[in-house]
Amino acid sequence: MRKDSRLSRMLHVLVHMHHLEQPVTSDNIAIMLGTNPVVVRRTMSLLREQGYVSAVKGHGGGWTLAKPLHCITLLDIHRSLSEASLFTIGLTDEHTNCPIEKAVNLAIDDVLHEAGQLVLRRFAEVTLDKLAVEYAAKLN
Amino acid sequence: MRKDSRLSRMLHVLVHMHHLEQPVTSDNIAIMLGTNPVVVRRTMSLLREQGYVSAVKGHGGGWTLAKPLHCITLLDIHRSLSEASLFTIGLTDEHTNCPIEKAVNLAIDDVLHEAGQLVLRRFAEVTLDKLAVEYAAKLN
DNA sequence: ACTCATGTAACATAAAAAGTTTCTTAAAAC
DNA sequence: GTTTTAAGAAACTTTTTATGTTACATGAGT
Numbered sequence: 001m002r003k004d005s006r007l008s009r010m011l012h013v014l015v016h017m018h019h020l021e022q023p024v025t026s027d028n029i030a031i032m033l034g035t036n037p038v039v040v041r042r043t044m045s046l047l048r049e050q051g052y053v054s055a056v057k058g059h060g061g062g063w064t065l066a067k068p069l070h071c072i073t074l075l076d077i078h079r080s081l082s083e084a085s086l087f088t089i090g091l092t093d094e095h096t097n098c099p100i101e102k103a104v105n106l107a108i109d110d111v112l113h114e115a116g117q118l119v120l121r122r123f124a125e126v127t128l129d130k131l132a133v134e135y136a137a138k139l140n
Numbered sequence: 141m142r143k144d145s146r147l148s149r150m151l152h153v154l155v156h157m158h159h160l161e162q163p164v165t166s167d168n169i170a171i172m173l174g175t176n177p178v179v180v181r182r183t184m185s186l187l188r189e190q191g192y193v194s195a196v197k198g199h200g201g202g203w204t205l206a207k208p209l210h211c212i213t214l215l216d217i218h219r220s221l222s223e224a225s226l227f228t229i230g231l232t233d234e235h236t237n238c239p240i241e242k243a244v245n246l247a248i249d250d251v252l253h254e255a256g257q258l259v260l261r262r263f264a265e266v267t268l269d270k271l272a273v274e275y276a277a278k279l280n
Numbered sequence: 281a282c283t284c285a286t287g288t289a290a291c292a293t294a295a296a297a298a299g300t301t302t303c304t305t306a307a308a309a310c
Numbered sequence: 311g312t313t314t315t316a317a318g319a320a321a322c323t324t325t326t327t328a329t330g331t332t333a334c335a336t337g338a339g340t
Binding site for chain 1: 141142143144145147148149151152155156173174214218224225226227228229230231232234235238240241243244245247248250251252254255256258259262263266271272
Binding site: 142144175176178179182196197198199200201 | 327328329330331332336337338339340
């Protein structure tokens with residue numbers, strides 16, 4: 001099953017951006033991520049819409065952080081990128097009158113919902129500045 | 141992102157199988173699920189390999205439960221169907237020497253791992269007979 | 281022998297994410 | 311004011327992967 005690594009990539013970019021004085025161009029980000037500038041704009045524009053980065057056109061333009069890292073959480077970025085479910089497991093929606101299907105879906109959904117809430121709660125606790133510091137400390 | 145609804149579907153089938161005296165053919169399961177008999181065999185054979193169902197060829201053949209429902213958990217079926225991750229979120233693996241990427245991945249993986257463990261623990265607690273009874277009770 | 285069913289391999293289809301091309305818009309440099 | 315640089319956006323192509331399909335082999339019961 002295909003994974004969505006945009007969260008990982010965008011966090012990576014945002015933390016790097018914090019260490020730069022100048023705006024970064026989509027082209028540079030694309031090179032850094034081994035991808036395409038248009039793909040970068042598509043993804044970054046989701047963050048712009050939520051006010052986490054801003055874009056400036058023309059000479060010397062590019063992307064800059066619109067908020068300090070300590071005001072951005074993993075949850076913020078995750079939410080900006082997708083409304084889709086966290087899980088690869090899906091439910092069926094076919095025999096909505098079958099009590100067995102209902103029971104199965106309820107059982108699965110119960111668990112996934114709880115785990116999903118856990119993820120969101122934990123994501124909300126991690127700001128990007130903490131991430132850079134605390135987790136960097138864990139690396140050897 | 142595409143969802144894998146095989147867990148939901150197979151659980152549905154297994155509980156139904158319990159209420160039948162006769163083996164069910166792949167063709168019948170396929171009709172019931174609105175899919176293809178070959179797809180059914182592919183998926184059911186994963187459960188057969190783990191000993192949860194057995195298949196008999198020829199006249200009067202088909203699929204039957206190889207264990208009683210109270211000996212099968214959601215986890216058993218989930219494990220039989222995939223070794224893949226539960227989450228749609230993926231990590232990047234490109235700048236393995238970049239401490240920022242490492243920190244980002246560690247932060248995300250930390251959370252996903254904990255949530256994944258929760259799901260597996262909870263799946264392990266639910267046997268298919270309980271599912272049929274307990275969750276059926278919650279329906280209205 | 282004949283029929284019915286699974287087992288398996290090889291191929292086709294479909295859907296979605298990612299990549300690409302092309303053009304527009306806007307801002308700075310000259 | 312013209313040129314250059316960069317984002318914005320639309321339309322299209324490619325790639326990936328799960329699912330569906332076809333075809334044939336194997337084996338069990340009648």
